[in-house]
Structure formats: structure tokens, C-alpha cells
Amino acid sequence: MKWLELLTVAGATLTAAVTVVVLYSLGVRLTAIAADVQQTSPGIKRSLAYICFGLCSLAVLFGLYLIIPYFSG
Amino acid sequence: MVALVIALALFFDFTNGFHDTANAMATPIATGAIKPKTAVTLAAILNLVGAFLSTEVAKTVSGGIIREGSDGIQITPDIIFAGLMGAILWNMITWLKGLPSSSSHALFGGLIGAAIAGIGFNSINLEGLMQKVILPAIFAPLIAGIVAYICTRLAYALTSRHDPETGSKLTQKRGGFRSGQIFTSSLVALAHGTNDAQKTMGIITLVLIAAGTQEAGSGPQFWVIAACAFAIAIGTYAGGWRIIRTMGAGLTEVKPAQGFAAETSTASAILASSHLGFALSTTQVASGSVIGSGMGRKGTSVRWSMVGKIALGWLFTLPAxxxxxxxxxxLVKTGVVGVLIAAVAGTAAVLFMFFYSRKSAVGHHNAIEVEEAGQAVRFAKKKAMARARAHAKAKAQAEADADANNQKETQR
Structure with missing residues (x-):
């Protein structure tokens, strides 16, 4: 039924948005930490931040992959 | 007649792109994340791409709302012509008046009105209408708003930095969200293409079906998709320049982190709904997100009177x-003369409104939809924060209750 589809939309929206926002926010946070003066190992934090950004873009691309009919057949 | 209707439909698509660029690109221009010219070009290109991505919504429009084909009542190009006329005129009027409205609902309203007047009440597929248009119209902005609220809370919680010993606030360094907005707003533009360009495709397909050149129940043909994609992209590009002037005045006061959360929610909500064939209004979803993210940030209060005004605009669009x-x-029913009168009167009205808008000073006319939602969210100044906080707490409680009630309703 349509209620189920509405719930699907709600769930998909929530999952997708939260994933992207959390990953990106973590990236921003880690970048900020890495830029701190008293930080002992900025390199690791910075690369962690890049990993977060990378995962975030992967999540977006995966979402698009799910939607585009060309890929899902 | 068919050619005329297709031209009219493409023009509607153009006005749609024209009307809705603000949804995608308003916030990044406002926060200075992206240059206006680049933003508009990017939005146009992504609208173009998005239009090619999915055709689910087009199928909804062409197959779900008005019964076509052998089992239903034969719908004629004349009816679609009349419906499009209603949609375009209402779109232009609201654009001129700066009223918040949805291009999509104008389109559905026009079509439904034309079908009832032209054929009769039984030509409307009420069930399809409820399920694919009315319900998503109510719930999509709600869903987007709630998700935006949660996301804004998360974004701020994750990036708030306090000194572990003294507990005092450190520099927050949330600048990263500014560049992030370039991507999220691009996603919104893409999502806009997947939903709004589809509506015109659906209309043209409906005309082709009505004229008997295409089988009932089939999807849009490739040239239709391409034409619609280009029409909306050109509209986006043309409409962008007005928004730049509006944004120059700094209408929206949305912080990058908020904008990021709001746009992510908008894009996910629209893309998810497009995928299931829900024809919803991008404008309404974006407004819902902006309001939701406004509630999620501390020190902001929502102007409920403005929200009420927006909601009223939504209610009026369909019937008007x-x-x-x-x-x-x-008028069209009376024959060829009626069609001519309608066409000439419609063109004259559109031209008049266009020149009228040119003559008057650029200002609130351009401040459409999402900016209004932005205005609905008021940002307290630092000094007034403490005062606002006590006030906001009481409000937040009320909102939480309202949200809980809404969610209960959703679950039902």
C-alpha cells in the first residue's frame, strides 16, 4: 500500500540524509582538530578527515546508483 | 492542437525552471560558497542531467491522475491545453505577487479543473490523485522538515568544540560546510530535475496518448525527455539572474552547517520520492527543510505566522x-474560436505580467518561496540570545509535542 511507500520514503530520506550529514560533520570536525596548533599528530587526523569526506561522497554516489534505472537494470 | 499543447507544456517547463532555481542555489549564493554565475550554470546543467535520470514521476502524471485510454474516458488535447493554461497563468501570478506556491500543484490543479469542467467529475482518478499527489504533498515537507531538524542537531552536536578543562567554547571552525554546500545544492538541483522536469514529460506523453500517437500506459519517448530537459535547464539559467539580485540583498540568513543539513534532507527526500513516482513539490520540500533546520539550531525561533502564510498559499494553489x-x-469547448480566444488571452496575460514585472523595481517579486521560508526562521542576535533561549525552550517543548503528534499521525 501507499502508506508503506510513504514510510519507505521517510526511512530512505532519514537514512541518506543522516549518513551524509554525520560523515561530513565528522570530516569537518577532524579537519578542525588537525588545524589546532597544539595538536601532536595532525597528519593522522587530517587523513581521517579525508576518509570521512571520501565515505560521504561514496554514500552519495551509492544513493544515485540505487536510483538511476540504467544501473539497476 | 497537439503541437500547440507541446509548445505550451515546454513553456510551462521553462517557467518551472525559472521559478525554482532558488530552491537549489539560494543558500550557497547567500553564504558565499559559490559564485552566482557558476551556481546558475551548475544548476542548469544538473537539472538537465537529472531530467534524464528517472521517468517514474512522468509515468505518474501521464497514467495516474486522469483516466486515459480505452477503459477510462477519452481525454482530449483540448483539456490538457486548458489545464496547462491554468497552470501557467497561476504560476505567473504567484511569481509576480511573490506568493509562495508550487508549480507542480498549479499543474495538477489546472489539469483537474479542466478535466472536471470539460468531461465531468468521473474523469478524475481520485485514488491515484490521493495516493500520488495529495498524500506526498502533505507528508514530504513534513518528512523533510523532521529530517532536516535531526540533521541540523547532529551537525551542530558533532562539530561543537569545547575546551575539555575549562568548558569554554573553542573556535568552532565550521567553514568546511561552506564548500560542502556546493555539493549538496548540486544534489538539490539534480533532484529538481528528476522530479519537476518529469511533470512536463508526463503532460506531453498524456497529449500524445490522447492524440492517439502513443499507446496508453507507456512511458515518455526519448525526444520528449530531451526537449523537457533542455527547457527546464534553459529556464533555470534564465531565472537565475533574478535570484542573484535578490541574494545580493542577503534575504536568507542561513548558516553553512544549517544549509548543508537542509539541502541534504531536501535532496534525499526528493530523490527518494521521485524514485517511487511521487510527484511532489520541490518548493514545499525545500521550505520544509529550511524551517526544520531553523528549528534545529539554537537561538532561532520560527515565525509561525509566516509559516501559516506559506501553508495558506499551498492550500490555495490547487483550487485556484x-x-x-x-x-x-x-471556453475551449465552444470550438476553434474558443481555443483561439484562450490562446490569445493567455499569451497576452503572460506577456503583460512579464512586462509588468520588468517595469516595477526588482524586489519582493523575486523573493519567492524558499526565501520566505528563510524569513520564517528568525535568528536571534547574540545579546538577545539569553532572552530568546528561555522563550525558545518553552516553544521547543510545544514543537516537540507537535512533532510527536505529527509522527503519530504518520504512523497511523
């Missing part, structure tokens, strides 16, 4: 466009 559509349908 329906009445225009119905009147045009009655």
Missing part, C-alpha cells in the same frame, strides 16, 4: 489553478 483550468476548458 483548477478554476482557471476549468474556465479555459469551458
Amino acid at each position: 489553478a483548477g478554476i482557471v483550468g476549468a474556465l479555459t476548458a469551458l
Whole structure:
């Protein structure tokens, strides 16, 4: 039924948005930490931040992959 | 007649792109994340791409709302012509008046009105209408708003930095969200293409079906998709320049982190709904997100009177466009002369409104939809924060209750 589809939309929206926002926010946070003066190992934090950004873009691309009919057949 | 309707439909698509660029690109221009010219070009290109991505919504429009084909009542190009006339006129009027409205609902309203006046009440697929248009119209902005609220809370919680010993606030360094907005707003533009360009495709397909050149129940043909994609992209590009002037005045006061959360929610909500074939209004979803993210940030309060005004605009769109559509349908029914009168009167009205808008000073006319939602969210100044906080707490409680109630309703 349509209620189920509405719930699907709600769930998909929530999952997708939260994933992207959390990953990106973590990236921003880690970048900020890495830029701190008293930080002992900025390199690791910075690369962690890049990993977060990378995962975030992967999540977006995966979402698009799910939607585009060309890929899902 | 068919050619005329297709031209009209493409023009509607153009006005749609024209009307809705603000949804995608308003916030990044406002926060200075992206240059206006680049933003508009990017939005146009992504609208173009998005239009090619999915055709689910087009199928909804062409197959779900008005019964076509052998089992239903034969719908004629005349009816669609009348419906489009209603949609375009209402779109232009609201654009001129700066009223918040949805292009999509104008389109549905016009079509429904025309079908009722031209054929009769039984031509409307009520179940399809409820399920694919009315319900998503109510719930999509709600869903987007709630998700945006949660996301804004998360974004701020994750990036708030306090000194572990003294507990005092450190520099927050949330600048990263500014560049992030370039991507999220691009996603919104893409999502806009997947939903709004589809509506025109659906209309043209409906005309082709009505004219008997295409089988009932089939999807849009490739040239239709391409034409619609280009029409909306050109509209986006043309409409962007007005928004730049509006944004120059700094209408929206949305922080990058907020904008990021709001746009992510908008894009996910629209893309998810497009995928299931829900024809919803991008404008309404974006407004819902902006309001939701406004509530999620501390020190902001929501101007409920403005929200009420927006909601009223939404309520009026369907019937108002329906009445225009119905009147045009009655006129068209009288024959070729009626069609001519409708076409000439419609073109004259559109031209008049266009020149009228040119003459008057650029200002609140351009401040459409999402900016209004932005205005609905008021940002307290630092000094007034403490005062606002106590006030906001009481409000937040009330909102939480309202949200809980809404969620209960959703679950039902």
C-alpha cells in the first residue's frame, strides 16, 4: 500500500540524509582538530578527515546508483 | 492542437525552471560558497542531467491522475491545453505577487479543473490523485522538515568544540560546510530535475496518448525527455539572474552547517520520492527543510505566522489553478474560436505580467518561496540570545509535542 511507500520514503530520506550529514560533520570536525596548533599528530587526523569526506561522497554516489534505472537494470 | 499543447507544456517547463532555481542555489549564493554565475550554470546543467535520470514521476502524471485510454474516458488535447493554461497563468501570478506556491500543484490543479469542467467529475482518478499527489504533498515537507531538524542537531552536536578543562567554547571552525554546500545544492538541483522536469514529460506523453500517437500506459519517448530537459535547464539559467539580485540583498540568513543539513534532507527526500513516482513539490520540500533546520539550531525561533502564510498559499494553489483550468476548458469547448480566444488571452496575460514585472523595481517579486521560508526562521542576535533561549525552550517543548503528534499521525 501507499502508506508503506510513504514510510519507505521517510526511512530512505532519514537514512541518506543522516549518513551524509554525520560523515561530513565528522570530516569537518577532524579537519578542525588537525588545524589546532597544539595538536601532536595532525597528519593522522587530517587523513581521517579525508576518509570521512571520501565515505560521504561514496554514500552519495551509492544513493544515485540505487536510483538511476540504467544501473539497476 | 497537439503541437500547440507541446509548445505550451515546454513553456510551462521553462517557467518551472525559472521559478525554482532558488530552491537549489539560494543558500550557497547567500553564504558565499559559490559564485552566482557558476551556481546558475551548475544548476542548469544538473537539472538537465537529472531530467534524464528517472521517468517514474512522468509515468505518474501521464497514467495516474486522469483516466486515459480505452477503459477510462477519452481525454482530449483540448483539456490538457486548458489545464496547462491554468497552470501557467497561476504560476505567473504567484511569481509576480511573490506568493509562495508550487508549480507542480498549479499543474495538477489546472489539469483537474479542466478535466472536471470539460468531461465531468468521473474523469478524475481520485485514488491515484490521493495516493500520488495529495498524500506526498502533505507528508514530504513534513518528512523533510523532521529530517532536516535531526540533521541540523547532529551537525551542530558533532562539530561543537569545547575546551575539555575549562568548558569554554573553542573556535568552532565550521567553514568546511561552506564548500560542502556546493555539493549538496548540486544534489538539490539534480533532484529538481528528476522530479519537476518529469511533470512536463508526463503532460506531453498524456497529449500524445490522447492524440492517439502513443499507446496508453507507456512511458515518455526519448525526444520528449530531451526537449523537457533542455527547457527546464534553459529556464533555470534564465531565472537565475533574478535570484542573484535578490541574494545580493542577503534575504536568507542561513548558516553553512544549517544549509548543508537542509539541502541534504531536501535532496534525499526528493530523490527518494521521485524514485517511487511521487510527484511532489520541490518548493514545499525545500521550505520544509529550511524551517526544520531553523528549528534545529539554537537561538532561532520560527515565525509561525509566516509559516501559516506559506501553508495558506499551498492550500490555495490547487483550487485556484483548477478554476482557471476549468474556465479555459469551458471556453475551449465552444470550438476553434474558443481555443483561439484562450490562446490569445493567455499569451497576452503572460506577456503583460512579464512586462509588468520588468517595469516595477526588482524586489519582493523575486523573493519567492524558499526565501520566505528563510524569513520564517528568525535568528536571534547574540545579546538577545539569553532572552530568546528561555522563550525558545518553552516553544521547543510545544514543537516537540507537535512533532510527536505529527509522527503519530504518520504512523497511523
